[in-house]
Amino acid sequence: xxxxxxxxxxxxxxxxxxxxxxxxxxxxxxxxxxxxxxxxxxxxxxxxxxxxxxxxxxxxxxxxxxxxxxxxxxxxxxxxxxxxxxxxxxxxxxxxxxxxxxxxxxxxxxxxxxxxxxxxxxxxxxxxxxxxxxxxxxxxxxxxxxxxxxxxxxxxxxxxxxxxxxxxxxxxxxxxxxxxxxxxxxxxxxxxxxxxxxxxxxxxxxxxxxxxxxxxxxxxxxxxxxxxxxxxxxxxxxxxxxxxxxxxxxxxxxxxxxxxxxxxxxxxxxxx
Amino acid sequence: xxxxxxxxxxxxxxxxxxxxxxxxxxxxxxxxxxxxxxxxxxxxxxxxxxxxxxxxxxxxxxxxxxxxxxxxxxxxxxxxxxxxxxxxxxxxxxxxxxxxxxxxxxxxxxxxxxxxxxxxxxxxxxxxxxxxxxxxxxxxxxxxxxxxxxxxxxxxxxxxxxxxxxxxxxxxxxxxxxxxxxxxxxxxxxxxxxxxxxxxxxxxxxxxxxxxxxxxxxxxxxxxxxxxxxxxxxxxxxxxxxxxxxxxxxxxxxxxxxxxxxxxxxxxxxxxxxxxxxxxxxxxxxxxxxxxxxxxxxxxxxxxxxxxxxxxxxxxxxxxxxxxxxxxxxxxxxxxxxxxxxxxxxxxxxxxxxxxxxxxxxxxxxxxxxxxxxxxxxxxxxxxxxxxxxxxxxxxxxxxxxxxxxxxxxxxxxxxxxxxxxxxxxxxxxxxxxxxxxxxxxxxxxxxxxxxxxxxxxxxxxxxxxxxxxxxxxxxxxxxxxxxxxxxxxxxxxxxxxxxxxxxxxxxxxxxx
Numbered sequence: 179x180x181x182x183x184x185x186x187x188x189x190x191x192x193x194x195x196x197x198x199x200x201x202x203x204x205x206x207x208x209x210x211x212x213x214x215x216x217x218x219x220x221x222x223x224x225x226x227x228x229x230x231x232x233x234x235x236x237x238x239x240x241x242x243x244x245x246x247x248x249x250x251x252x253x254x255x256x257x258x259x260x261x262x263x264x265x266x267x268x269x270x271x272x273x274x275x276x277x278x279x280x281x282x283x284x285x286x287x288x289x290x291x292x293x294x295x296x297x298x299x300x301x302x303x304x305x306x307x308x309x310x311x312x313x314x315x316x317x318x319x320x321x322x323x324x325x326x327x328x329x330x331x332x333x334x335x336x337x338x339x340x341x342x343x344x345x346x347x348x349x350x351x352x353x354x355x356x357x358x359x360x361x362x363x364x365x366x367x368x369x370x371x372x373x374x375x376x377x378x379x380x381x382x383x384x385x386x387x388x389x390x391x392x393x394x395x396x397x398x399x400x401x402x403x404x405x406x407x408x409x410x411x412x413x414x415x416x417x418x419x420x421x422x423x424x425x426x427x428x429x430x431x432x433x434x435x436x437x438x439x440x441x442x443x444x445x446x447x448x449x450x
Numbered sequence: 451x452x453x454x455x456x457x458x459x460x461x462x463x464x465x466x467x468x469x470x471x472x473x474x475x476x477x478x479x480x481x482x483x484x485x486x487x488x489x490x491x492x493x494x495x496x497x498x499x500x501x502x503x504x505x506x507x508x509x510x511x512x513x514x515x516x517x518x519x520x521x522x523x524x525x526x527x528x529x530x531x532x533x534x535x536x537x538x539x540x541x542x543x544x545x546x547x548x549x550x551x552x553x554x555x556x557x558x559x560x561x562x563x564x565x566x567x568x569x570x571x572x573x574x575x576x577x578x579x580x581x582x583x584x585x586x587x588x589x590x591x592x593x594x595x596x597x598x599x600x601x602x603x604x605x606x607x608x609x610x611x612x613x614x615x616x617x618x619x620x621x622x623x624x625x626x627x628x629x630x631x632x633x634x635x636x637x638x639x640x641x642x643x644x645x646x647x648x649x650x651x652x653x654x655x656x657x658x659x660x661x662x663x664x665x666x667x668x669x670x671x672x673x674x675x676x677x678x679x680x681x682x683x684x685x686x687x688x689x690x691x692x693x694x695x696x697x698x699x700x701x702x703x704x705x706x707x708x709x710x711x712x713x714x715x716x717x718x719x720x721x722x723x724x725x726x727x728x729x730x731x732x733x734x735x736x737x738x739x740x741x742x743x744x745x746x747x748x749x750x751x752x753x754x755x756x757x758x759x760x761x762x763x764x765x766x767x768x769x770x771x772x773x774x775x776x777x778x779x780x781x782x783x784x785x786x787x788x789x790x791x792x793x794x795x796x797x798x799x800x801x802x803x804x805x806x807x808x809x810x811x812x813x814x815x816x817x818x819x820x821x822x823x824x825x826x827x828x829x830x831x832x833x834x835x836x837x838x839x840x841x842x843x844x845x846x847x848x849x850x851x852x853x854x855x856x857x858x859x860x861x862x863x864x865x866x867x868x869x870x871x872x873x874x875x876x877x878x879x880x881x882x883x884x885x886x887x888x889x890x891x892x893x894x895x896x897x898x899x900x901x902x903x904x905x906x907x908x909x910x911x912x913x914x915x916x917x918x919x920x921x922x923x924x925x926x927x928x929x930x931x932x933x934x935x936x937x938x939x940x941x942x943x944x945x946x947x948x949x950x951x952x953x954x955x956x957x958x959x960x961x962x963x
Contacts, residue, residue, distance in 0.1 A: 270782075278799065281792050377774055389774075405805065408816045427782050428815045433804040440801070 211415060218260050218419045219251045232264040232423060236290060236430075237337075243294045244334050247341070250364065254343070258364070258419035261340040261392055261409070266426040271435040278436050285443045292442060297328035300445050327445055332438050336431045339363045339370055339394065340424075347413045347420045348374045348390050360395070371395050371404065388412075392424065394432035405432040489625075493579040496587040500667050502573050503595050507678070509566035510602050511746035514609065515759035515844055517556050523613060523944070524914030525761070530788075530907070531778040534818060539764075539778060545936070548945050548962055559947035563610050564620065570603040571623035594666065597654040601684050604644040604651070605744075608691055611637045611644075612918060615943040615959060619643060633955035641691055648688050655681040657714040675715065676739030676747070676843070682708055682715055683744045686847045689855060694918075696925060698862040705856035708743070709849075716740040717849050719879055722795040726809045726823050728830040732842040736830075744846040750829035750839070760840035761912050765821040770812060771838045779818045785811060788907060795881040796823075796908060810911065823912050850876055850909055857902045862926055866891075866898040873902055876909060899926055 214221050219241075221227070222234040241247045250258065268290065276287040306319040341364040351359045351374040358373040371393045376384040390409040398404070407428040414421040429435065492498050514520045525531060526542050533539040538551035547554055574596050580587045610617045619635040621643070659674045660666025666674060685704050692700035712718070717740050724730040724738055731738040734749040748754045757763050767776040780788075789797040796810045812820040826842035853872050860869035867887050874884040891897040903923045907916060921942055924933040936942050945962035 274799070277790075278792055278801070405815075406813075410817070425815075425817050427817055427819075433806075435804075436799065436801060437804045 212411075212413060214414055214416045214421075216417060217251070218258060218416045218421055219248075221414065221416050221421055222260075222262060232262070232266075232426065234262055234264065236265050236268040237263055239290060240294070240333060240337050243330065244337075246365070247334070247337070250341070254418050256343055257345040259342040259344060259346040260419055260421050262421050262423045263340060263428070263430055264423065264426045267424065267428045267430045270428075271430040274429060275436050275439055278440060282440075284440055288439070288442050293329045293333050293439060295329060297326065297330060300325040300327070325445065329439065329442065335366060335368070336434065336438070338366050339368055339432070342370075345420055346372065347415070348388055348422075349413075351390070352376070352388070369395050369397070390422065392422070396432075407432070493576050493583065495584045496580065496591075496667075499573075499577050499580050499587060499592075499595060502569070502577065503598065506566060506569045506573055506599055506602050507746070509562075509569050510606060511748075511759075511844065513562045513566050513606065514746065515748075515756075516562060517553055518758055518761065518764060519557050520844055520914040521761045521764065521912070522553075522557060524917050525912060526764075526778060528916035528920055530784065530911070530916055531765075531780055531821075532784075533778050534775055536777055545941065555947055555949075558944050559949055560610060560614060560617065561950065563606050567603050567606050567620060568623055568625070570599040570606075571621065572625055573599045574603075575623055591666070593654050594656065594659060597651040597684075598679055600647045601651045601655065601679050601687065604647040605687050607640055607644045608687060608694075611640055612694065613944050614946060615940060616640075618956070631953045631955045634957075641695065645688065645691060648684050648691075652681055652684045652688070655679070655684055657681050657711070672740075676742040676745055677734070679744065680715060682711060682717070686743045686852060689852070690847070693855060693859070693922060698859040701855060701859035702863060705852050705859060708852050709856065712849055717743060719849055719853075719875070722809050722880060726825075728826050731848065732824050732826050732845065733830040734841060734843055741848050742843060742845050743848055743852065745843045746846075747843040748841050750841040755828060755839040755841040757839055759844075760826075760842050761824055761914075762826070762838075762840045762842060765912070766825060766838075767818070767820050768813075770820060770822050770825055771827060772836055773838070775818055776820055778821075780811075780821060782814060782819055785814070785819065788904075788911075791882050793881045793883070794908070798881060821912060845913060850879075851906075851913075851915070854902055854906050854909065858899065858906075858922070858926075861895055861898045861902060864895060866895040869898050869902065873898070873905060876905055880909070896927055899923075900929075 214226075216225055222237055222241075224230050224233065241251060272287075272289060279285055279287070302323040302325065304321045304323065306321065308317045308319060310316050342361050343364055344361075346359065346361065351357065351372045357375055358371060360369050360371050362369055372390070373393070374388060374390045376388050390412045391406050392409055393404040393406040396403045396405065408425045409422045410425045411423040414423070431438070492502075522539070522542055526533070526539055527545070529543055531543075533543055538549070538553040541547065541549045541551060541554060547558070577592060577595060577599075581589060581592050607617070607619070616634040616636050617640060618632040619640050620632060624630070657680055658671030659678055659680060660669060660671045662670055685708050689701050689704035689708065692698070692704065718738075720731055720738055720741055724736075727733075729736055731741055734747040735751070748756060748759065762771075764777040765779070767773045785797060792799045795807055797814075798807055799805075800807055806814050808822070810821065810823045812822045824842050826840055827838060829841050853876055857869040857872040860866070860872070870885060870887050870891070878884060885891060885901060887893055887898070891901060900923075903919055906919050910916070910919075920930070920933055921937065924930045924937060928934065933942075939961050940959060941961040943959050943961065945959055946956065950956055951958075
């Protein structure tokens with residue numbers, strides 16, 4: 179009888195102490211945020227970064243030339259979101275432009291400095307001679323055409339498409355409606371679109387890596403008309419804004435570079 | 451403990467069990483099963499021959515397409531494509547073909563080719579019986595069928611010679627229970643046999659199989675176009691054998707015949723939209739099917755579409771199919787160096803929209819551009835891209851390929867200006883400007899040859915040609931020391947799979963020992 183009691187007590191104790199439940203399949207993976215102590219402008223300048231993979235010198239050149247932008251980046255109030263364009267993207271755009279110019283005989287190679295010139299106007303006067311009512315008198319009609327060229331402003335408008343006011347990191351985009359966000363770029367009404375998605379992995383939906391795609395909507399709601407590019411590193415939190423680095427396979431300006439600048443240097447000829 | 455009675459009982463039991471165990475039956479069941487098809491039941495009716503002939507086609511298709519052999523040997527090995535992650539494909543790019551990956555072992559196993567060859571040999575030997583047994587199977591029908599079987603057998607041997615060099619030459623069916631150990635025959639002898647077979651087949655094979663009054667297996671000629679082989683297909687194979695051997699005089703003769711008679715089978719030059727469309731030339735029943743000179747199809751309507759056996763399995767990804775990254779891709783830098791002229795419809799720049807053409811490549815500006823030239827998902831017009839089986843045909847040759855081969859032959863035979871004429875046909879159809887012999891090519895024959903091979907690289911990208919073209923380019927121009935070394939050391943061949951060495955008279959290729 180005693181033996182039985184002791185036995186049953188031991189068995190009961192064993193049943194009461196069970197093993198800990200393991201957590202569910204996909205524990206929350208905590209990814210460290212990438213925090214940068216200085217400002218966005220400092221990040222682009224490479225301050226405090228050892229072994230930078232990308233350089234953003236072309237961006238800095240453009241920012242310095244356009245006073246409104248450098249002011250925005252020096253003191254922004256609501257935070258800014260910058261899609262950083264590595265130098266290689268500018269190089270590919272210029273390569274594409276120069277190859278086009280070479281194959282179509284538009285002129286010599288041009289570089290960034292050729293585009294950052296002050297706006298100028300070409301004045302073209304056309305004299306039309308009309309015979310008068312009486313012989314010996316002639317009327318001369320002067321038509322003056324003004325051709326205004328402002329490459330700097332065009333470059334500026336292309337560049338602004340990569341800068342937005344506000345803090346938009348990948349989580350904000352992920353949590354928005356349909357995981358897409360349409361925003362107007364800084365100072366213009368030109369809309370760009372960001373979308374983010376978590377892929378599935380090993381059978382776990384939303385357990386894989388995040389993709390972040392940045393698109394130029396080309397003023398259309400049809401996704402087919404958009405130009406998209408991948409973001410390589412996202413969510414770099416600086417003091418005054420978030421930085422996302424675009425893949426270096428991107429061509430700066432989403433395919434508009436050749437159209438905008440193919441005629442640079444041919445302004446005198448164009449009027450004819 | 452046990453009484454005497456028990457002991458006796460157990461003793462008898464043990465004795466019975468042992469006794470039963472010592473006797474066994476000798477007789478096998480000698481009643482014939484009436485559910486299996488026996489050899490003497492075959493070759494009775496026209497349905498048997500049709501099944502057998504289509505079987506040979508099916509086995510040939512499997513030999514070429516299994517594990518994506520055609521594209522791995524032709525495109526991936528050339529190094530044009532970069533591999534994202536897969537280590538077995540990376541081994542192919544690095545010419546490290548003896549690594550123990552299942553893919554490489556499967557590709558090196560030539561037994562799937564011999565299965566098809568055996569089927570063809572059986573057909574050639576046994577099908578004449580059907581003429582006596584079935585009156586609806588005519589003599590002419592038999593001649594056409596045997597010619598096709600011979601052409602397929604010859605094609606398989608040529609394909610094997612390209613991959614392995616010296617291969618055993620088996621010309622009988624050996625369906626008699628013998629398993630002789632046949633050694634390797636030199637590639638020259640194999641190709642001689644192949645050429646003789648093809649030369650006899652081209653006299654018998656018609657341009658079109660079946661007319662409205664005299665149907666071939668119940669269908670008219672136009673329904674078999676682009677699916678079965680015809681006279682022109684045999685000429686194409688002959689032309690390529692001659693090119694492989696360096697005999698460019700013959701190449702010129704054969705390609706001239708093909709181009710002069712292309713109208714007989716309604717083969718035409720194709721524009722870029724129909725080349726790369728999902729319902730274009732790669733789709734089985736497309737309007738352009740007759741432009742497929744030698745091809746093997748995977749029709750979705752007959753449930754023959756598969757995942758493996760198509761380059762799309764390796765190259766397609768978002769947004770074309772639901773796969774996040776492609777297995778192989780061509781990097782943007784490499785693409786821009788291959789497609790160096792802006793007007794190229796295949797990957798050029800449309801200045802009005804400012805975008806690159808998406809005929810060959812989607813997502814050029816992402817990290818891994820998608821090679822989407824061939825994209826026949828299901829039957830080309832799927833309701834959604836979720837069920838990613840592919841119905842694209844394996845096209846060995848089409849009219850553009852033959853035109854470029856003719857240009858290559860003319861240039862190799864020291865007639866570069868005529869060669870340029872044919873090269874320019876292709877260039878102009880793809881949006882490029884014609885080359886002038888004086889201004890663009892410095893009146894040098896070697897520059898013409900280089901231009902032809904560059905155009906082949908662009909036009910035939912993804913169709914399993916690049917590696918073989920690189921070998922011929924080296925033999926003509928001698929400009930690639932790495933390839934030169936490989937050719938001399940016989941490293942251009944694949945190793946032979948270990949499973950084959952049960953046949954003790956076969957030894958490994960010298961480079962791979």
